[in-house]
Amino acid sequence: MNSTTLKWAGLLAAASIFAAGQAIAGPDNNKLMIDGKELVTDLKGPEGGPLEHIYSGWRFRASETQAFELDDFENPAFPAVDLGEELWNTVEGEAGKSCATCHNDASETMKGVRASMPKWNEKLGKPHTLETQINACRTENLKAEAWKWEAPNMLAMTSYIGLQSRGMPVNVQTDGPMQSWNDKGKELYYSRVGQLDMSCANCHEDNYGKMIRADHLSQGHINGFPTYRLKWGGLGSIHRRFSGCMKNIRATPYKRGSDEFIALELYLASRGTGLAVETPAVRN
Amino acid sequence: MANAKPRVKVPKSAKAGEIITIKTLISHKMESGQRKDKAGKVIPRKIINKFTCEFNGTKVFECDIDPAISVNPYIEFTAKVTESGEFKFTWVDDDGSVYETSKKIEVK
Numbered sequence: 001m002n003s004t005t006l007k008w009a010g011l012l013a014a015a016s017i018f019a020a021g022q023a024i025a026g027p028d029n030n031k032l033m034i035d036g037k038e039l040v041t042d043l044k045g046p047e048g049g050p051l052e053h054i055y056s057g058w059r060f061r062a063s064e065t066q067a068f069e070l071d072d073f074e075n076p077a078f079p080a081v082d083l084g085e086e087l088w089n090t091v092e093g094e095a096g097k098s099c100a101t102c103h104n105d106a107s108e109t110m111k112g113v114r115a116s117m118p119k120w121n122e123k124l125g126k127p128h129t130l131e132t133q134i135n136a137c138r139t140e141n142l143k144a145e146a147w148k149w150e151a152p153n154m155l156a157m158t159s160y161i162g163l164q165s166r167g168m169p170v171n172v173q174t175d176g177p178m179q180s181w182n183d184k185g186k187e188l189y190y191s192r193v194g195q196l197d198m199s200c201a202n203c204h205e206d207n208y209g210k211m212i213r214a215d216h217l218s219q220g221h222i223n224g225f226p227t228y229r230l231k232w233g234g235l236g237s238i239h240r241r242f243s244g245c246m247k248n249i250r251a252t253p254y255k256r257g258s259d260e261f262i263a264l265e266l267y268l269a270s271r272g273t274g275l276a277v278e279t280p281a282v283r284n
Numbered sequence: 285m286a287n288a289k290p291r292v293k294v295p296k297s298a299k300a301g302e303i304i305t306i307k308t309l310i311s312h313k314m315e316s317g318q319r320k321d322k323a324g325k326v327i328p329r330k331i332i333n334k335f336t337c338e339f340n341g342t343k344v345f346e347c348d349i350d351p352a353i354s355v356n357p358y359i360e361f362t363a364k365v366t367e368s369g370e371f372k373f374t375w376v377d378d379d380g381s382v383y384e385t386s387k388k389i390e391v392k
Contacts, residue, residue: 071293073291073293073307073309078291079289079291079309079311079356082289082291082311083311086289
């Protein structure tokens with residue numbers, strides 16, 4: 001078989017996967033209420049964007065999965081949030097400081113941080129994600145060791161910081177120095193890659209709401225990360241999810257923290273402008 | 285995992301005589317004592333071995349916990365409440381540490 005035939009085989013397979021799921025269409029109408037507060041899970045898509053209406057991934061999940069997120073006691077991500085809080089107040093590194101030494105009470109100082117990441121950093125000359133920002137703080141100010149992207153401590157810290165923005169609308173900068181990054185992310189989003197020759201858009205823009213085998217396709221917004229995935233049995237970063245998606249289409253994933261994934265993270269965040277931050281969300 | 289932090293869910297209020305559901309979870313690594321480290325040495329057992337719940341000083345629920353219980357033990361039970369008061373929860377660790385928390389309930 002030559003490569004063209006292989007590609008066609010892949011496309012046909014992909015086409016039949018989508019077709020099988022016409023029975024269930026679109027997101028449900030459930031309301032996401034946490035602690036008596038409603039979180040915005042759908043609104044009109046950002047102007048000039050490809051989606052008329054945007055929906056949080058929560059609206060595509062089974063009601064049993066949704067229920068986990070409704071109550072912080074049931075939400076299995078919260079032991080990690082507790083760990084994050086503990087780490088926030090733990091003195092580490094040669095400078096003898098903790099996060100709290102400079103930033104005091106996270107519930108005030110970290111409000112809105114998750115909603116605006118990735119954020120341009122002049123000194124770095126590129127955008128900071130929450131992970132790189134935390135590590136920059138650790139190595140420069142705390143004089144402590146950087147954490148690995150997917151380390152339990154890193155996930156605990158990103159969920160603890162992310163939680164402080166829960167309910168706030170996602171709002172990232174896409175103009176100025178971020179413009180070129182956003183464009184790069186957009187290009188990646190629409191580029192077909194891998195043996196299945198699919199782009200992000202093939203599933204999450206053209207076919208959201210349909211079933212891809214046993215999975216209900218969402219629009220792929222990233223407003224709930226780090227997310228507790230039942231499949232993972234734990235928390236994972238946005239870039240871990242990207243990696244999984246790329247493996248599914250038989251592509252070689254970029255590295256976590258790579259420029260490609262940072263650009264994609266920015267572009268995806270901008271597609272979900274206005275959705276409430278759900279960190280730490282629970283998904284299947 | 286965080287150092288043993290208890291989480292408890294008790295309804296804020298109930299009717300007299302109502303049977304309420306209480307959910308508890310404590311973050312704890314629950315080292316079973318049956319695993320070995322890379323050098324082949326047994327990792328010493330460190331689990332929570334006892335859990336009790338008292339209401340206004342009366343024992344409501346108690347259980348022993350053994351090594352087969354997984355990380356972050358979750359315990360759910362029911363209780364009948366007849367008066368307002370306070371639930372007190374206690375977890376006892378192998379090393380003798382005691383973790384405590386309490387929750388008030390108002391009976392209408």
